[in-house]
Amino acid sequence: MNATLRFLAGYARRNLGQYMLGLAALLATNYAVVRIPALLGEALNILEGSGAAVLAESRGIAIELMVLAVVVIAVRTLSRVFFFNPGREIEYRLGVDLFERLLGLQRPYFNRHKVGELISIASNDTTSVRLLVGFAGLQVINVAVAIPMHLWQMASTDLALTAWCLGPVVIGAAYMRWTVKRFFAMIRDGMQQLARLSDRVLESYAGVGTIRSHAAEVATIRRFDERNESYLALQLRVSAIRAFGMPVLAFSGLIGAGVVLWAGGNRVIAKELGIGDLAAFTALLVSLVGILTSLAWVLAAVGRGMIATDRVAELMHTPDDLPPVKSALAVVQAPRIEIRGLSFTYEGTDTPAIEGIHAEIAPGKTLGIFGKTGSGKTTLVNLLTRVYTPPVGTVFIDGVDIVEAGLAEVREAMAVVPQAPFLFSSRLRDNITLQEANPRARSKVAATAGVEPVRDEPDPRLDAVLASACLNDDIAQLAQGLDTIVGERGVMLSGGQRQRAALARAIYRNRPILVLDDVLAAVDQGTEARLVEAIRGLRSDGAATSAPTTIIVSHRTSVLEHVDEIIVLDHGKMVERGTHAQLLRAGGVYAETHRHQEGAT
């Protein structure tokens, strides 16, 4: 609780000024709000008399009321703006900070958490926090200010009558508090049941193939009905409480008004009370009941907000589990890479994914990694690129243990093409250069509004990269060429096109280390030959920079033919090692596969 509040206070501090202004406006609002019924009462009291003086006086009050009405509009607006806008700002800052934290977390964390779950925290939970610091904050303070003010105004009009009419209201409020608790328990149940219903729907849709091949539709609908009906039953209970329970407080206020009419009327007859005071009383009572009703809701919002805050804070405080940085790493030239006795076991498994790998790549040379699916190729690449953290003392770049170097520096040194190419939903151009997306070029609004999209500067390096990656023919086929939006929300590219785009991205990045994880798998043989040539070309043309130290993973021998050394993995172990020619001569797995692959073409 305290930690939660401290966490929130850390965020709210920056908006302290706005909150203070909001508080002042809130006090003014509440003063005006209780003053209005009082003035009304006064006016009615005066109107009971007669004569010109009375008329003038009552009109004076009426004008005062009008002024007050305008004041209410102003201060109430301000109080809401000053409370709600900081809430929004805090929500925004929380969202950004959360995203920053997520970007710093590594693969093992993302293996444990589903993207949907993280998105829910970043969007739904921050919304609950916003309601807590905005709406609920305003209401809590409002209630704290308004209730004493109302009671004071009522009591100063007539103490006895206050006592009379508050009776039903207090009972109503107590009942309301109890009911709201029950109501929210039901709403929570309802959310859970809806989630369970969604699970069942999702399960059924995902398994629709099985359902249909086994003609299990009827049973599936029956399983759905179970949950759908229990959800309906709960909803009906919620309806009952909403219909019969929730309005009790408001109606108890009306009963209070009846008491005012009766008991108050008697006091007016007895000349102990002015007639206008009855009206003032009733109006105050109605206003008080309104505030009490909102109180019940606010308490619930506070509860939910606190829980959400804890979830947000927990994610924000998740450690990235990165080892401490002990050495500096600045790779300018193609470095020497050493792998010494590298073994790795994934979290939650017993058998090592790779075991005892040794290799050394001289600056500017190329290492090929060969093996069947599941042999540990990708694991090895993920360790070299520190997607997973390798054990200390196993992987060195220019003699620096990569575990001891800063993660950013390690990644700065390399261009990596992962096995599964990932394209963002932006222009193909941005996907390759990884420039920040040009917002104007992307926005459809700008296009329809006739705003000229920003022209991109000519980029000769990009043109060269596109040619190396054999992408020009594909680009020519796209309606908007390089400016075509690709990715999930854009044009779907074929597997081979995606792989080549990802390859182009890495070549464009132009770093001293190049890592290619089976990137030519979905590419036909003719293109493969040209791509292999292009990758080799990176070293031979040697224009400005020296050739990168390269690691190429493949299950095709044709890709590895020209590399300097090949290691062959099988079930996580290194079974062969040597150049293409040496391996062919050795007559092992590699040679055998090569024979078949060659035979197939």
Added chain:
Amino acid sequence: MSAQPRVPKPTSSWSLLRRFWGFAHPHRRWIWFGLTMIPLVAGLSTLRPLLLKEAIDTAIPQSDPLGLRVLGLIFMVAVVAEFLCSAVQVYALQRGGSSTISDVRRTVFSHVLRLPARFYDNNAIGGLLSRTTSDVEALSETLAFGVFTILTDVVMIVSIVVAMFVLDAKLTLVTLTVTPVLYVLVRYFGAALRRLQLEMRKAQAAQTGFLAEQLSGVTVVQLFGREPAALREYERLGQRNLDATKHANILDALLFAVMDGISAFTIALMIYFAAPSVTSGGAITLGLLFAFVDYLQRVFGPIKEFSGKLATIQRASASLERIYGLLDEPGEPAGTKAAGEAVIDPLHGWRGGIRIRDLKFRYKDDGPEVLRGISFDVAPGEVIAVVGRTGSGKSSLGRVLTSFYDGYRGSIALATPTGEVELSSVVPEQLRRHVLMVQQDVFLFDENVAFNVSLGDPAIAGDRSRIERALAVVQADQVIAERGGLEFMVGERGANLSSGEAQLLAFARVAAREPTLLILDEATASVDSLTEQKVQRAIETLLHGRSVIVIAHRLSTIRRADRIVVLRQGEIAEIGPHDELMAKGGVYAEMVAMGLEEDGAGVNAGATSVEAAGP
């Protein structure tokens, strides 16, 4: 966008509503009952101020405690009556509404289950899920808080205004002078707010979409050092949302405050103009002022919520259109089930013989052909193994043969005793009673073992011994007994079972059904070595006594086949028994030498690089 279900042209709200009434019809009693309560509630609530007026103008001036007591009592009785009526009204309408919504959800669900496989290809399951849950839920919210309350509010306001006119038309007109101002405000603010809310929703969607994508591709973001750029873009998108919300907040606060202020302002206006009449003993009495004050306090509250409620209704009609769009998608053809009439089985007596001639198939009209003229026969009881690399068309062949996809060209003739039946002429539902396809990835439901074998088929579910026999046939009985028997819960997607055990269950499904033709898409993923042998033996058992087309990956399975069809790029490269093909030394021989493990990870790599390289 192709990822969305078809959305029909915007139809009038009226026709949307008429169609909705079809769902509400069975629950109309509750709805009518609730609706009839509305005028009662409005009447009772209009009565209260009149009682107040009576007390102030008559009972109190005449010092009549008895009359005052009677009025006080009537007042409280009216309050209690109003409470009851409004509670009944709310309950009845919500009951009618919720029941209707529940029916809508059920209709959507059962319809989606019947949609053809092509539809699932083009529509993400997530989208279908939100059609079935979120969109339907939005409808429910609107019914509860939009439509019905707006109706109540309108009736209430009308009855109050009528009462005011009856009491004093002139004073009513004076107080109503603010109406034009009000109208302009609500319209202007309402329109501006709705625009902003639309912008907010768009901005939010863009932000969430960006977040989802960056998190899915977080490895690429990190490997390429794109974190700062991603963060900046996220900030930009968030800022857009923030700007819109702050703007909306100001308007919203103003609207709220203005409504509050205006009710005070009208009261002042009324006092100002009524004062001469009251003091001179004119038509306007103090009691009348009391009543007016009461009325005015209640008129403005609902008006400030109108705009918001209208927006909810608009959103709901968008949901409704999306739901109708989904319901209008044509489902798979279903068997005509006239009540009591015995459905004629066109495949009666079929023993599994098939003649496939020049079979061609493409998934999309403008897509590439995945099967390009395939011809072969399957004799009754024959086991055919289909092998080929990824993309050779072997899975497509299975999907066509089970009618998951229609629109093949060429001929697939099923040899029944009464003559050949073309596959496309058989209703899918009837076909699948004879042809069973077991997919690579076994799908298990979060239920017990018995359900997962019977899948609710009454003939199987009602006969435990049949389930037990089926488990025994595939040698899963022992494993299941160790696990805790037929009642053992397999967990979500079979989480409590190993992959080998899950496969055994899928095989038990086959054994329980005994299809004429089995299409078995053998799993590529290796299972734990303990169950591996059991799986092998189970497959061998299933290959007996029926026609089988097995999309095979294991040499041991292929060896059991009578003939092997080698597919390459949608065509048959080789066909014949194992030994013959080996002797030939062609594509097949080479595949065997390579271990036949061609289907690997990464080939069908789509969007999720997060999973691509996990353990």
